[in-house]
Amino acid sequence: MTPPPATQQQSAAPEVLARxxxxxxxxxxxxxxxxxxxxxxxxxxxxxxxxxxGSPAPGSQGKGLRQALTLLSAEAAGAPAENAVVxxxxxxxxHVFSLLHDDIMDGDETRRQRATVWKAYGTGPAIxxxxxxxxxxxxxxxxxxxxxxxxxxxxxxxxxxxxxxGQADDLLFESRPWNGPQAVQPHEYRRMTExxxxxxxxxxxxxxxxxxxxxxxxxxxxxxxxRHLGMAFQAVDDLLGIWGDPEITGKPVHxxxxxxxxxxxxxxxxxxxxxxxxxxATLLATGNPLDATDIQHAAELIEEAGGRTATLTEAHHHLxxxxxxxxxxxxxxxxxxxxxxLLPFLIDRTR
Amino acid sequence: MTPPPATQQQSAAPEVLARxxxxxxxxxxxxxxxxxxxxxxxxxxxxxxxxxxGSPAPGSQGKGLRQALTLLSAEAAGAPAENAVVxxxxxxxxHVFSLLHDDIMDGDETRRQRATVWKAYGTGPAIxxxxxxxxxxxxxxxxxxxxxxxxxxxxxxxxxxxxxxGQADDLLFESRPWNGPQAVQPHEYRRMTExxxxxxxxxxxxxxxxxxxxxxxxxxxxxxxxRHLGMAFQAVDDLLGIWGDPEITGKPVHxxxxxxxxxxxxxxxxxxxxxxxxxxATLLATGNPLDATDIQHAAELIEEAGGRTATLTEAHHHLxxxxxxxxxxxxxxxxxxxxxxLLPFLIDRTR
Numbered sequence: 211m212t213p214p215p216a217t218q219q220q221s222a223a224p225e226v227l228a229r230x231x232x233x234x235x236x237x238x239x240x241x242x243x244x245x246x247x248x249x250x251x252x253x254x255x256x257x258x259x260x261x262x263x264g265s266p267a268p269g270s271q272g273k274g275l276r277q278a279l280t281l282l283s284a285e286a287a288g289a290p291a292e293n294a295v296v297x298x299x300x301x302x303x304x305h306v307f308s309l310l311h312d313d314i315m316d317g318d319e320t321r322r323q324r325a326t327v328w329k330a331y332g333t334g335p336a337i338x339x340x341x342x343x344x345x346x347x348x349x350x351x352x353x354x355x356x357x358x359x360x361x362x363x364x365x366x367x368x369x370x371x372x373x374x375x376g377q378a379d380d381l382l383f384e385s386r387p388w389n390g391p392q393a394v395q396p397h398e399y400r401r402m403t404e405x406x407x408x409x410x411x412x413x414x415x416x417x418x419x420x421x422x423x424x425x426x427x428x429x430x431x432x433x434x435x436x437r438h439l440g441m442a443f444q445a446v447d448d449l450l451g452i453w454g455d456p457e458i459t460g461k462p463v464h465x466x467x468x469x470x471x472x473x474x475x476x477x478x479x480x481x482x483x484x485x486x487x488x489x490x491a492t493l494l495a496t497g498n499p500l501d502a503t504d505i506q507h508a509a510e511l512i513e514e515a516g517g518r519t520a521t522l523t524e525a526h527h528h529l530x531x532x533x534x535x536x537x538x539x540x541x542x543x544x545x546x547x548x549x550x551x552l553l554p555f556l557i558d559r560t561r
Numbered sequence: 562m563t564p565p566p567a568t569q570q571q572s573a574a575p576e577v578l579a580r581x582x583x584x585x586x587x588x589x590x591x592x593x594x595x596x597x598x599x600x601x602x603x604x605x606x607x608x609x610x611x612x613x614x615g616s617p618a619p620g621s622q623g624k625g626l627r628q629a630l631t632l633l634s635a636e637a638a639g640a641p642a643e644n645a646v647v648x649x650x651x652x653x654x655x656h657v658f659s660l661l662h663d664d665i666m667d668g669d670e671t672r673r674q675r676a677t678v679w680k681a682y683g684t685g686p687a688i689x690x691x692x693x694x695x696x697x698x699x700x701x702x703x704x705x706x707x708x709x710x711x712x713x714x715x716x717x718x719x720x721x722x723x724x725x726x727g728q729a730d731d732l733l734f735e736s737r738p739w740n741g742p743q744a745v746q747p748h749e750y751r752r753m754t755e756x757x758x759x760x761x762x763x764x765x766x767x768x769x770x771x772x773x774x775x776x777x778x779x780x781x782x783x784x785x786x787x788r789h790l791g792m793a794f795q796a797v798d799d800l801l802g803i804w805g806d807p808e809i810t811g812k813p814v815h816x817x818x819x820x821x822x823x824x825x826x827x828x829x830x831x832x833x834x835x836x837x838x839x840x841x842a843t844l845l846a847t848g849n850p851l852d853a854t855d856i857q858h859a860a861e862l863i864e865e866a867g868g869r870t871a872t873l874t875e876a877h878h879h880l881x882x883x884x885x886x887x888x889x890x891x892x893x894x895x896x897x898x899x900x901x902x903l904l905p906f907l908i909d910r911t912r
Contacts, residue, residue, distance in 0.1 A: 244722075246729045311692060315685035334666035337688055338728055341662060341695070345721035348699055352711070352718045360711035364703045370696035371595075377689055378597045 223551045230278035233291055234298045241299050241350050245342055252327050252339040256306045262330040275555060276301050276414045279439070282552075283418025283432045285545035286536075296354040297417030300366055303347035305410060308373055310340035315381060323460050344370070362420050365433075369413035376405025383472045389480060389491040396478045400524075403444045403474075404437060411440030431539040435549075438532035443556050445525035448473040449518065452509055464505045470494070474524060476508075479517030486514035529553060574902045581629035584642055585649045592650050592701050596693055603678050603690040607657045613681040626906060627652050627765045630790070633903075634769025634783045636896035637887075647705040648768030651717055654698035656761060659724055661691035666732060674811050695721070713771050716784075720764035727757025734823045740831060740842040747829045751875075754795045754825075755788060762791030782890040786900075789883035794907050796876035799824040800869065803860055815856045821845070825875060827859075830868030837865035880904060 242253045254260040261267035277298035284294035312318075313326040314333055320326060328336035351362045379402040383394045415436030419429040450459050451466030452475055459465070466473050476494075480487050490511040493504060500508065512518060532553070536546060593604045605611040612618035628649035635645035663669075664677040665684055671677060679687035702713045730753040734745045766787030770780040801810050802817030803826055810816070817824050827845075831838050841862040844855060851859065863869060883904070887897060 246726045248729050248733065249725070311688055314688060333684070334732060337662055337665060338725055338732070341691075342722070342725040342729070344692070344695060345718060345725055348714070349718035349722055352715045360703070360714070363699070363711070363714050367696060367700035367703045371693070371700055374600070374689055374693040374696055375597045378599050378693070381685060381689070382599065 223555055226548045226551060227273050227278050230281045231274040233281060233295055234277045237295045238299050238302055241303065241346060245346060249339045249342040252331055253306060253343060255330065256309060256327050262325060273555060275552060276305060276411060278552060279411065279414045279436060280418040282545050282549045283415040284422040286541040286549060287419045287422035287424035287428050288542055289422030294418045294421040296350060297362060297421045300347040300351045301410065301414045301417060303343045307340045307343040310336050312377060358421050358423055362417055365413060365416050365420055369409045372405040372409035376402050380406055388494040393480065394472050394477055396474065396481050399474055399477050403441050407444040408437035408440035412437035428539045431535045435532045435535035438528040438535065439556055442525045442528035445474055445521050446557055448475055449521050464509055467505045467508050475512050475517035475521045478520040479512040479515035482515050484515040486511045490515060525557060574906060577899045577902060578624050578629050581632045582625040584632060584646055585628045588646045589650050589653055592654065592697060596697060600690045600693040603682055604657060604694060606681065607660060607678050613676060624906060626903060627656060627762065629903060630765045630787060631769040633896050633900045634766040635773040637892040637900060638770045638773035638775035638779050639893055640773030645769045645772040647701060648713060648772045651698040651702045652761065652765045652768060654694045658691045658694040661687050663728060709772050709774055713768055716764060716767050716771055720760045723756040723760035727753050731757055739845040744831065745823050745828055747825065747832050750825055750828050754792050758795040759788035759791035763788035779890045782886045786883045786886035789879040789886065790907055793876045793879035796825055796872050797908055799826055800872050815860055818856045818859055826863050826868035826872045829871040830863040830866035833866050835866040837862045841866060876908060
């Protein structure tokens with residue numbers, strides 16, 4: 211008896227991720243060693259390889275979904291995974307760069323139950339370490355041998371531009387009102403998310419295709435698939451930010467509401483004409499700090515006005531779009547299957 | 562009667578600089594318009610094109626020595642200046658990026674008699690605007706047509722790596738002692754300067770040669786010349802930081818000593834076995850804030866121990882090396898003359 215497909219996929223994913231991590235880790239470590247020792251220490255801390263004093267006390271290192279998507283995209287486009295390792299390294303470096311700088315801008319003091327880099331090392335050093343990782347990512351791709359390196363750098367540069375644009379809009383949303391004509395609309399939030407979160411996953415899959423020497427339609431299809439996966443990921447993140455279990459997320463209950471973050475569930479709730487939406491707007495627009503009862507009430511109003519359902523729909527919409535993109539071009543079936551195997555990991559963060 | 566060469570050169574320099582500014586300005590403005598409007602506003606402010614509220618109230622825009630060196634290097638390597646405009650734009654963008662981030666790290670609140678960007682717009686926005694300029698610089702070169710774009714990106718990436726390495730060492734010097742075995746040695750300071758200041762001027766001249774399609778020895782010679790010009794520039798900056806006229810520098814008298822900056826004059830003075838060096842070390846190592854009398858005394862001791870002369874010698878040494886580099890390869894004479902015309906502007910900041 212063969213097990214049903216769902217179970218088969220779930221059991222395959224951890225091995226897929228482990229195989230990709232094993233391919234990328236030595237190259238990533240080698241890249242980090244090129245940094246100034248001070249920056250290498252902060253990078254190792256941020257990657258979960260060491261404690262803030264530099265000692266090897268590893269934190270949570272993540273599953274490596276981004277790097278896996280790069281390698282599997284290369285395989286899907288018909289090249290060995292090894293060809294795309296340099297792309298996976300660049301994407302990981304950019305990811306760490308963006309964490310370092312975003313944590314400063316957002317004032318976040320902890321990440322994965324540890325101090326953020328600026329909290330552990332100071333703001334100036336964290337800014338500079340971020341810059342160093344940014345430079346290293348560009349240099350890693352620009353200096354890589356092979357005829358696709360220049361195209362890969364162009365993809366990375368476009369991604370970086372999207373990333374900073376998305377982060378700018380996210381920061382600017384903070385000062386926009388909760389209701390009235392200046393309120394942030396769900397479509398504006400979606401575009402911000404496409405830049406802030408979608409771009410890097412689109413870069414991960416797109417670079418895999420570029421470094422495989424894939425034709426433009428394949429690069430575009432894999433890039434689009436990655437962008438949609440990123441947006442699905444963000445929608446799930448937004449759900450967890452309000453209704454996530456603190457035991458699993460490592461963040462306080464209703465974390466995003468406590469911080470009055472304008473995320474998709476609340477924005478899509480406010481954009482309806484439900485009575486709950488009006489009550490929610492009144493509650494949020496007082497400008498007073500919300501106590502625990504208010505926050506609980508806000509979460510209920512968001513759900514009542516349909517914000518939770520809308521966000522779940524948004525996540526599935528992007529997942530469907532990602533699947534459609536992947537099916538729109540010819541890809542190596544085994545690698546495509548492995549990419550599809552990973553999708554549940556993007557959506558179900560309890561694993 | 563023809564005027565003597567020196568006068569001829571001095572009168573030519575302003576026109577050379579103006580011609581180069583006229584070529585670069587439209588392309589730089591076009592690049593800045595590609596930024597998120599918020600970042601474009603901060604960039605325009607930092608470039609001296611507008612006031613902090615975005616209105617066209619220009620500040621001091623600088624002479625444009627960096628961009629001129631890029632264009633003249635291309636001409637010296639036998640290509641039209643237009644070929645290197647994209648390189649000049651990238652170098653200017655990186656320059657503004659580094660000002661934005663360095664001013665945060667160094668806690669500098671004013672620059673050229675105006676608020677720094679982080680002071681005018683906030684730390685988070687200034688970090689992000691710096692990132693946006695960094696990304697735009699890479700994208701500008703990576704997306705430029707022509708067969709030298711990939712090589713140009715590699716040069717830029719190497720420069721960025723040097724820049725962050727130099728800034729890291731400069732920050733780390735702050736916590737090193739004034740005397741004893743852990744004291745910062747002049748050669749360490751020189752290496753830091755080569756990275757922090759030399760690299761960008763070396764990138765300016767080197768990119769001009771790269772974009773002209775010059776052979777490797779010419780690229781190397783122009784890069785080296787630029788690096789030495791940057792180091793000469795830094796040595797002069799260090800002299801002005803202690804003995805500069807506040808009317809001209811726009812900074813308080815003895816500015817670098819007030820901030821206890823470890824610059825070449827003081828480090829080279831401390832590295833001697835002069836009695837004045839020992840008095841200087843005692844004065845600086847107390848750890849107490851220095852009052853105006855102490856600072857005046859420190860400046861005198863630095864001069865007595867030979868720190869001022871050593872720094873002037875350092876500046877001339879790098880200028881000589883720059884000239885030797887320029888003479889080591891065949892260059893178009895007219896363009897080489899124009900480069901040489903600009904050198905006094907690097908050294909004499911009173912013009």
